[in-house]
Amino acid sequence: MIGTWTLVTPPTEEPVTLAEIKDHLRVSGTAEDSLLTLYAQMAREAVEEECWRALMAQTWDLYLDAWPADGVILLPRPPLQSVTHIKYTDEDGVTATFAATEYGVDTASEPGRVVLGPDADWPSVTLDSSNPITVRFVAGYADASEVPAMAKAAILLQLGEIYANREAVIVGSTPQVTPAVQRVLNLLRVRY
Known part of the structure; x- marks a missing residue:
């Protein structure tokens, strides 16, 4: 079951360093x-977004x-690092936290998932009508050294394209991702 998701805390660093970018673009100086x-x-x-x-x-x-009938909540944006909490709001507007002892977290699968424990049940309260369940989770590689080389290459290739063509449209061409970048992105894409 996949619902709607929003970014709470963005990354604090990028997978490629400024030095790597400058080396790729053959740029010197700090301007x-x-x-x-x-x-x-x-x-x-x-x-x-592409992947x-x-x-x-x-x-x-x-x-x-709603709680998933099969007892599994798929979490978008792999790789999954951890689940911070699962909260739910009942029809009276009261918010509670679902105990972490009642579910397992599968970080090995892609996408990652929350799996209801073998002897557990989802809370039986009547839920609020709109987005009553919130699963907060941390996704992404722990640091830049774990990011696949293909993803870093795709970033650098896109950077090169953006840097060389700083306008939204190149006169005389149709805007598109280069075939090399598209192949790399297709290989990285998560399939649900």
């Missing part, structure tokens, strides 16, 4: 460091309208 840093964030976000992955550690909230 464009702020611009390159912005482009790095934009390229990472584009790769994450439905989290490349660096970030916190998300997943909202559900």
